[in-house]
Amino acid sequence: MTLKKSIEEKIFTITAEICPPKGTDTEAFLKKARLLKGKIAAGNVTDNQRAVMRLSSLACSALLLREGIDPVFQITCRDRNRLALQSDLLGAWILGVKNVLALTGDHVSFGDHREAKAVFDLDSVQLLQVISKLNSGENMKERPLRGGTAFFTGAVVAPEADPFEPEFIKFEKKVEAGARFFQTQAIYNMDKFRNFFEKTKKYNVKILGGILLLKSAKMAHFLNENVPGVNVPEGFVKELESAPDQLKKGIEIASRQLRELKTFCHGAHIMAIGQEEVVPDIIDMAR
Amino acid sequence: MITTKKKELKTILEYLEGKKNILLIGCGACAEQCMTGGNKELLEMAEILKKEGKNIVDSLLLEEACYSLLLKKELRQRKKEIENTDAVLILSCGVGVSCATEALPKVPSYPALDTLFLARVERHGHFTEGCSLCGECVLAFTGGICPITYCPKGILNGPCGGVVDGMCEADIETPCAWVAIYTRLKEIGRLEDLKRTAPPKDHSMKRKPGKVVVKRNDFKKIY
Structure with a gap:
């Protein structure tokens, strides 16, 4: 079952992030991917996430295909100009990649190559427009392509953004630009998320609620201090701090969120940040 | 300056x-x-x-x-x-x-x-970047606040996912440029400017090296 089919057939759709390795040894990456096979509808391959240089998301998407996992090729605007973006998208398509997630990309100042030139030739909305163009058989200059694409296109939204209005205006622009599904940033406040979900109902898009695995209280503190857009609430932190096995508690919190999402949302997107092997536990526990 | x-x-x-x-x-x-x-x-x-x-x-x-x-x-x-x-x-x-x-x-x-950088002089010895000399001014649609200069990513269609309580991911001490633009547009009743999708920037306007020759007749012209 592909991501598109799962979403279109209104099955509760679970995706999970799989992070490429920092080098060419793909053994651990593949091992984690195999554990997820059959448990998730698609695996998101991150693109130099947090501006840390890793094996390319395009190459790793192709690896997932070989394993029989439907990949979501994540592509950011940080490292490629409009020529490279289009060229990589065409490349992904001919390799068999059907899903793409368009992102702006974290700023280079977070990463391991802080002296790099950040590209941002396009932004995420414009990138979605470009993907729609490629899907219609044209390049962004409206010149016909010898063979186009038919990507199932996704985007990201921050449901708990504050202020919310500019975020929602951007969401609407992304819908208009061709996004068919949204994988949200991590949910911390389910009531806020429900409100957001209600608002999106009038648009013809599917929402996969973001679940971030909190591996430990230390990680929660680290995220709050270092990762953009992340705001782990005090309640979760306390729960983790008082648990004898913090990872187990994190899995429990994640599966609790998953179970709740199942009652109203189209799907969930699990971000386990390096701990992908526990994703099946989260899914099983939420059954 | x-x-x-x-x-x-x-x-x-x-x-x-x-x-x-x-x-x-x-x-x-x-x-x-x-x-x-x-x-x-x-x-x-x-x-x-x-x-x-x-x-x-x-x-x-x-x-x-x-x-x-x-x-x-x-x-x-x-x-x-x-x-x-x-x-x-x-x-x-x-x-x-x-x-x-x-x-x-x-x-x-x-x-x-x-x-x-090209600076705004705040006061003696205090300078902040004021313009990125991008070759095609977008300020008409951004409430006079420049996203190319104030947003570290220079993006054109609203805040990225890195906004934390209205602050910028690249510098948590600095307000997000797009939140500032949103606030300003709302204040001046121009929120529709934010709703319009800005096209990709024309970087050919900024091809290097830049050169301008003002023709003698241009001095007399008023549009």
Whole structure:
């Protein structure tokens, strides 16, 4: 079952992030991917996430295909100009990649190559427009392509953004630009998320609620201090701090969120940040 | 105004190694305001270089170091003094160095400063970037707040996912440019400007090197 089919057939759709390795040894990456096979509808391959240089998301998407996992090729605007973006998208398509997630990309100042030139030739909305163009058989200059694409296109939204209005205006622009599904940033406040979900109902898009695995209280503190857009609430932190096995508690919190999402949302997107092997536990526990 | 900062003295001395007779050029416009290349800094540099055993052939404070013709004129008048110059050290933005390089084709020219950005002067000694010289101004649709300059990503269609309580992911002390734009547009009743999708930027407007020649007739034209 592909991501598109799962979403279109209104099955509760679970995706999970799989992070490429920092080098060419793909053994651990593949091992984690195999554990997820059959448990998730698609695996998101991150693109130099947090501006840390890793094996390319395009190459790793192709690896997932070989394993029989439907990949979501994540592509950011940080490292490629409009020529490279289009060229990589065409490349992904001919390799068999059907899903793409368009992102702006974290700023280079977070990463391991802080002296790099950040590209941002396009932004995420414009990138979605470009993907729609490629899907219609044209390049962004409206010149016909010898063979186009038919990507199932996704985007990201921050449901708990504050202020919310500019975020929602951007969401609407992304819908208009061709996004068919949204994988949200991590949910911390389910009531806020429900409100957001209600608002999106009038648009013809599917929402996969973001679940971030909190591996430990230390990680929660680290995220709050270092990762953009992340705001782990005090309640979760306390729960983790008082648990004898913090990872187990994190899995429990994640599966609790998953179970709740199942009652109203189209799907969930699990971000386990390096701990992908526990994703099946989260899914099983939420059954 | 163009903001500059002083290079490390060590770097400057490395540039000038083996060169005895030095011509100093400063700038009475931007670099003087930045306290990096005005009269005081020229005197200071002359003192330092003398201590390092250099001979200062002349020290020139131009009204504007970017005015190529002005520099050539000044140098013509000093032909004799600068005859034996081994190197020119320019205390101005990169434009001043480029002018000196052209005016003195046989003498190596060196920058004493690093050129930073086009600044807004907040108050004496306080500068913030005000314009990115992008070649195609978008301020009409952004409530007069420049996303290309104030957003570290320079994106054009609203905030990225890195906003944390209205602050920027790249610098948590700085408000998100797009939140500021949103607030401003809302205040002036122009929120529809945010709802319109901005097209990709035309970077051909900023092809390098830039060149503008104002034709004589253009002076008389009013649109």
